[in-house]
Each structure stands twice: as C-alpha cells, then as structure tokens.
Amino acid sequence: MNLVELSALEIARKIHAREASAVEVLEAHLSHIARVDGCPGAIGGNPQAEADKVHAFISLTAERARVKALAVDAQIAAGQDPGPLAGVPVTIKDIFCVEDTFSTAASKILANFKAPYTATAVQRWENAGAVVLGKVNLDEFTYGSSNESSAFQPASRNPWDTTRVPGGSSGGSAAAVAAFEGPISLGTDTAGSIRLPAAYCGVVGLKPTYGRVSRYGLIAFGSSLDCPGPLTRSVSDSALALSVMAGADPCDSTAATVPVPDYLAEMEKGVKGLKIGLSPDYFRITYFNAETGELVEQSLPDEIKLSVLDAAERMAKLGAEIIEDVPMRHTRFGIPAYFVISRVEAASNLHRYDGVKYGYRTPDMTDDLRSMYRKSRAQGFGIQPKLRVLMGMYVSAAQYSEQYYNRALRIRSLIRQDFDEAFQKVDLLLSPSTPSAAFKIGGVYGDSVLMQYADQLLVTGNHAGVPGISVPAGFDHDAMPIGVHFFAPDFREDLLFRAGRAYEQSTGAEIWRQQRPFNFD
Amino acid sequence: MTDEITPELFEHLVELAALELSVEEGEYLRRQLNNQLMAIHELQAIPLDPATPIASHGVPYTPETSAHIREDILKSYPDPAKLLEGAPDVQENYIVVPDIPHQSLK
Numbered sequence: 056m057n058l059v060e061l062s063a064l065e066i067a068r069k070i071h072a073r074e075a076s077a078v079e080v081l082e083a084h085l086s087h088i089a090r091v092d093g094c095p096g097a098i099g100g101n102p103q104a105e106a107d108k109v110h111a112f113i114s115l116t117a118e119r120a121r122v123k124a125l126a127v128d129a130q131i132a133a134g135q136d137p138g139p140l141a142g143v144p145v146t147i148k149d150i151f152c153v154e155d156t157f158s159t160a161a162s163k164i165l166a167n168f169k170a171p172y173t174a175t176a177v178q179r180w181e182n183a184g185a186v187v188l189g190k191v192n193l194d195e196f197t198y199g200s201s202n203e204s205s206a207f208q209p210a211s212r213n214p215w216d217t218t219r220v221p222g223g224s225s226g227g228s229a230a231a232v233a234a235f236e237g238p239i240s241l242g243t244d245t246a247g248s249i250r251l252p253a254a255y256c257g258v259v260g261l262k263p264t265y266g267r268v269s270r271y272g273l274i275a276f277g278s279s280l281d282c283p284g285p286l287t288r289s290v291s292d293s294a295l296a297l298s299v300m301a302g303a304d305p306c307d308s309t310a311a312t313v314p315v316p317d318y319l320a321e322m323e324k325g326v327k328g329l330k331i332g333l334s335p336d337y338f339r340i341t342y343f344n345a346e347t348g349e350l351v352e353q354s355l356p357d358e359i360k361l362s363v364l365d366a367a368e369r370m371a372k373l374g375a376e377i378i379e380d381v382p383m384r385h386t387r388f389g390i391p392a393y394f395v396i397s398r399v400e401a402a403s404n405l406h407r408y409d410g411v412k413y414g415y416r417t418p419d420m421t422d423d424l425r426s427m428y429r430k431s432r433a434q435g436f437g438i439q440p441k442l443r444v445l446m447g448m449y450v451s452a453a454q455y456s457e458q459y460y461n462r463a464l465r466i467r468s469l470i471r472q473d474f475d476e477a478f479q480k481v482d483l484l485l486s487p488s489t490p491s492a493a494f495k496i497g498g499v500y501g502d503s504v505l506m507q508y509a510d511q512l513l514v515t516g517n518h519a520g521v522p523g524i525s526v527p528a529g530f531d532h533d534a535m536p537i538g539v540h541f542f543a544p545d546f547r548e549d550l551l552f553r554a555g556r557a558y559e560q561s562t563g564a565e566i567w568r569q570q571r572p573f574n575f576d
Numbered sequence: 577m578t579d580e581i582t583p584e585l586f587e588h589l590v591e592l593a594a595l596e597l598s599v600e601e602g603e604y605l606r607r608q609l610n611n612q613l614m615a616i617h618e619l620q621a622i623p624l625d626p627a628t629p630i631a632s633h634g635v636p637y638t639p640e641t642s643a644h645i646r647e648d649i650l651k652s653y654p655d656p657a658k659l660l661e662g663a664p665d666v667q668e669n670y671i672v673v674p675d676i677p678h679q680s681l682k
Contacts, residue, residue, distance in 0.1 A: 167662075168662060169661070169662060171653070171655075171658050171659055171662070264635060265633065265634055265635045266635055266637075266641070279632060279633045279634075303643055304643075305643070305646055307643075308642075308643045308645075308646075309637075309643075310643065311635070311637070311641040311642070311643075312640070312641055312642065312643055313641050343611070343614070343615050348614040350615070350618055385622075387618075388618065388619060388622060390615065391615050391616045391617075391618040391619045392619060394612050394615060394616050395616055395619075402593070406594075409594070410664060411663075411664075411671060411673055412662070412663055412671060413662035413663060413664075414662075414664075415664075416664035416665070421674050422674060422675065423674055423675050423676070423677045424673050424674050424675065424676045424677065425594070425677060426674070427673065427674045428594045429594050429595060429596045430596060432593075432594055432595050432596075433595050433596040433597065436595075438601065438604070438605070441593075441595055441597070441601070441605060442605055442608055442609070444593045444595065445586075445589050445590070445593055445595075445605060445609060446609055446612060448589050448592050448593050449581065449585075449589055449609070450616070459616065459619075461630060462619055462620075462624065463616075463619060464630040464631055464632060465624055465628040465629070465630055465631070466619055466622060466624070467630075467631040467634070468628050468629050468630065468631040469622070469628065470634075471631055471634050502611075503608045503611070503612065504608075504611045504612055504614075504615050507615075517634070518631075518634055519634040519635075520633060520634025520635035521634065521635075545635050
C-alpha cells in the first residue's frame with residue numbers, strides 16, 4: 056500500500072517497528088502533494104489557477120519537515136521512542152503560531168508575520184514525534200464556511216470535486232486530509248469550522264469540549280467559542296490526535312484541569328447500553344430570506360435525514376437505546392445569537408492589528424498615528440474582518456448592548472440548558488452535520504447571512520461548549536460526501552469516539568467506504 | 577423597510593472601527609449589516625425571563641476543573657531581537673510610529 060494511504064496509527068506503528076522510516080513517509084507525502092495540490096495560496100494569487108488541483112497549502116515547509124523526520128529516524132536508530140505520533144506527517148491550519156514560520160490567518164494584515172513561538176497544540180504533536188508539513192488555507196481569520204474569503208488565492212478546493220468548496224473555515228485542513236496530503240490536520244471550530252468542512256470533504260472532524268485543548272498560540276476569533284481540534288480520515292486517528300494534545304496548559308488558564316482518558320482504549324468499548332437521542336429540532340433547518348427579512352423553516356433534505364436515521368438504526372443494532380423526540384427548543388436561535396456574540400469577540404480581538412508592532416503597515420505617507428491605523432487596517436483586512444468589526448462595534452455599543460449582546464448571552468444560557476436537560480436523559484445526541492453537501496465555489500459567497508446558516512446544526516455546540524464529532528456517512532445524489540454528527544456532555548469525547556468508531560465499523564463494508572478522490576494506481 | 581444602520585450611523589461605526597472604506601465596500605458592508613440584523617431580530621421572538629443568567633461561556637468552570645492562578649513571576653523572552661524583527665519600523669530597539677495627535681484638554 057502507498058504510504059500516503061496509511062492512517063496515523065499505522066504510520067507510527069511502522070516507524071516504531073522499523074518497517075518504514077520517517078523520511079520515507081515524509082518524501083512519499085511530499086511527492087503526492089506535488090502531484091495533487093498545485094500552487095500554494097498567495098496574496099494576489101489567481102483564484103482560478105489550476106482548477107483541478109486542491110490548493111490546500113499556504114506554506115509548505117519541506118526543509119523544516121525533513122529536519123524533524125531525520126530526528127525521528129535518529130531516535131528510532133538510537134533505540135529511543137519518538138512518541139505516539141512518530142513520523143506522522145501533519146498539517147496545521149494557518150491560524151496557529153509555529154515558531155519561525157509564517158503564521159498568516161490567511162490575511163494580508165499578517166502575511167509577513169513570522170511567529171516567535173509555537174502553539175501548545177502544535178508543540179505537543181511535535182513533541183510526540185509528528186512531522187509538520189506546513190500551514191494550510193482557511194477563511195480569512197476563520198471568518199467563513201467555504202474558504203473563499205482567504206486573502207491567499209487560489210483558496211482550497213474540495214478534492215471530491217474541485218468546482219466545489221471544501222467548507223470552512225478549516226477548509227485547507229479538511230481538503231488536505233481528504234486528499235491524502237497527511238493523515239491529521241489541526242483545525243479550529245468556532246461555529247462548526249472543523250465539523251462542517253469535515254462533512255463536506257468526507258473526513259472525521261472533532262470539536263473537543265471548550266477547555267479540553269489549550270488555545271495558546273491560536274490567533275483568536277471568538278475567545279469564548281474557539282476550540283482547536285483534529286481532522287482525520289478515521290475515528291481512531293482522531294482519538295490518537297486528541298490524546299496527545301488535550302489537557303491543562305500553564306499558558307492558557309481556560310484549558311481545564313480535567314484528566315485526559317486513554318481515548319484509544321475507550322473507543323473500543325462500543326455503544327451497547329448507551330442512550331442516544333434524536334431531536335426533532337435538528338431535523339428542520341432555517342433559511343433567511345433577505346428580500347422579506349423573514350426566516351423560513353424547512354425540513355431537512357431526505358438524503359441527509361435518512362443518513363441520520365440509518366446511523367440510529369445501526370447504533371440500535373449494536374445495542375444502543377435510541378430515544379426519540381428529545382427537545383432542543385433553542386436550536387434555531389443558535390445562528391442569530393452567534394451573529395452577536397462572535398462579532399463582539401471578533402471586534403475586540405481584531406483591534407490589536409494596527410500596523411504598529413507586527414504585521415502589515417500601510418506604505419502610504421501618513422501624518423498621524425490614527426491615520427496610519429485606519430489605512431493599515433483598511434488595506435490589510437479583507438471584507439469579512441471589516442464586516443465583523445463593524446457589527447461587533449454596533450451590537451456592543453452602550454445604548455444597544457442590552458437589546459443585542461446581553462440578550463444573546465442570555466439565549467446562550469438557554470441553549471446550554473437544552474443540552475443540560477438532554478444529557479439528563481441520554482448519553483449522546485445524534486444529528487446531521489450539515490443541511491447539505493458542499494456547494495459550488497461562488498454559489499453562496501457574498502451573502503454573509505446565508506453562508507452563516509450552513510453552520511446552524513453545529514453552532515449550538517460552541518455556545519454550550521460541549522464536544523461534537525462529524526463522521527463520514529456516504530455520498531449525496533451529486534456524489535459529494537455527507538456526514539452524521541454526535542454531541543456528548545462536557546469532557547466526554549470518549550463517548551464520541553465510541554459512537555463514531557461503532558458507526559465506522561458498522562459501515563466498514565459499504566461500497567462508499569472504498570471510494571477515493573484520486574486514483575492511486 | 578427602514579435600514580437600522582443608516583448611512584450616518586454607518587460612518588460613525590467606520591470611524592470607531594478605525595477603518596477607511598471605498599464607496600463600494602461601504603455599500604456592501606452596510607447592506608450585509610442590515611441583513612444580519614434582520615436575522616438577529618429573531619432573538620426578540622423569545623420570551624425571556626429577566627432572571628435568565630448571562631452566559632459568557634458554555635462550560636462551567638469549577639475549582640476542580642480550573643487552573644490555579646500561576647505565580648506572578650517575570651519571565652523574559654529569550655530573544656527580544658526576534659520580536660522586533662516583526663515590527664514594521666524600528667530604530668535603536670524602539671518601534672517607530674507617526675506623530676501621535678495631541679488634543680488640548682478643555
């Protein structure tokens with residue numbers, strides 16, 4: 056088998072057993088990337104360039120990776136253990152700082168920013184033997200669900216159909232993993248930004264509990280919502296990746312001091328005896344009609360609904376008890392509340408980009424500091440950060456904050472209450488990952504409201520802080536991947552892995568499991 | 577339908593946000609803001625008990641799950657020159673900026 060088709064667990068096992076070297080694994084991935092990825096995203100790049108390529112990367116740091124791979128091989132040769140990710144090639148969403156590499160947030164305002172330190176999640180993977188291949192593309196500052204807002208073009212494309220988006224904001228991560236450019240990628244999820252692209256690209260996406268993984272070194276969007284997490288091709292690789300990076304961190308006081316279980320062992324416990332809930336509130340979707348200003352409610356497309364019901368049936372056959380009609384009454388308010396809360400937090404976080412200490416400064420002659428701020432931000436930010444700053448300023452202004460911000464925060468309490476009450480009755484909730492499969496490039500971009508509603512079945516987990524996982528569930532009528540999703544109570548990622556693994560095994564013989572976006576022969 | 581964010585209010589927000597916008601950008605952004613506010617108004621439909629607490633985060637932090645406050649010890653970054661490499665304009669280890677506008681206090 057081609058080395059790039061191996062899972063992270065298999066790669067680490069082979070390297071530990073001296074059946075392959077880290078350098079061999081790395082070179083196999085680099086040559087595959089050269090074949091399928093095309094030119095990296097760049098400022099001023101042509102969005103239409105090499106339309107049949109994936110374009111997951113912003114920066115491929117091959118030499119840095121070679122140094123690390125050689126070090127892993129040297130450790131093996133010396134009889135030392137490089138760690139559970141020995142020689143595993145990984146990619147990193149370019150929203151994390153990696154020391155001495157460009158860390159751009161896919162924004163012109165940070166295009167020249169070389170990070171002076173490494174994010175904790177990345178550092179833990181590297182300490183466990185992972186080989187970082189480079190940084191992958193995303194929506195600018197993670198603001199989007201398609202990758203199209205990246206200032207680094209061409210943006211990532213969906214490997215299953217390169218005329219479609221990979222989803223976002225961790226679109227480069229999902230595309231890279233689906234395209235066999237590395238079995239694990241590190242993403243972030245603020246409203247669904249790991250799980251949505253995972254569903255669109257047919258990979259596994261895990262949003263851990265808020266506080267399960269340190270945010271140190273993550274360029275912030277919504278500080279109360281952001282969660283780093285892995286994208287992988289299998290549930291077992293997701294469990295492996297999380298087990299290495301989870302846990303308390305002296306550099307992030309919001310990283311909870313909750314012990315990290317042995318997820319790989321927990322994962323094998325199956326779903327027998329677990330109560331799995333289905334909620335009618337996750338079987339309808341809401342769309343915004345900009346002309347009438349009204350929200351229109353629809354039922355889910357049949358093929359999405361049926362994939363969830365099929366998953367429920369499989370879980371039942373494996374011994375889980377399915378509990379129907381679990382009320383999650385405030386689900387439909389997830390996106391409107393998110394429009395307020397995330398914008399306030401984004402505006403606050405974006406004020407640090409002012410052209411003074413690092414990042415882009417306008418080359419225009421300016422006679423005073425305020426003018427330099429305005430010009431640097433005007434020229435450095437794309438349209439999505441500007442939109443978020445403006446909305447954040449408005450809804451948090453003293454005269455409007457009770458009406459908007461405080462109200463949204465109270466509704467967040469109600470969304471959390473929905474989960475608290477549900478998890479009194481069930482161990483897990485099963486739901487669709489997304490209302491549809493990946494849409495065409497250009498199909499939604501520009502309509503910021505419609506784009507946001509793609510996250511409507513996922514964002515509630517970010518408000519509540521609870522963990523969620525999207526696992527591949529086959530393909531739709533256009534042969535595009537779709538996913539099913541599980542929510543679990545705080546810090547119960549072990550339950551997500553049990554359900555995800557059981558579903559994966561139960562569908563292991565399905566023909567769709569054999570499909571690949573490329574021919575490896 | 578009256579726009580909640582009028583051109584005048586929008587100009588004020590642009591000033592507060594320390595931005596400058598082209599005419600096209602301004603028109604697009606104001607339209608998107610007003611559309612988003614229409615979606616946000618959905619929140620008004622919920623009868624809200626005033627006693628409902630504000631949730632600034634979802635997961636509760638208890639003493640058992642919260643990190644101890646670390647000791648307040650100064651730790652120097654080992655390579656200050658590396659930090660300054662990222663600054664747009666540096667002279668003799670100072671970051672240089674244009675004149676800071678002065679305003680007389682009344």
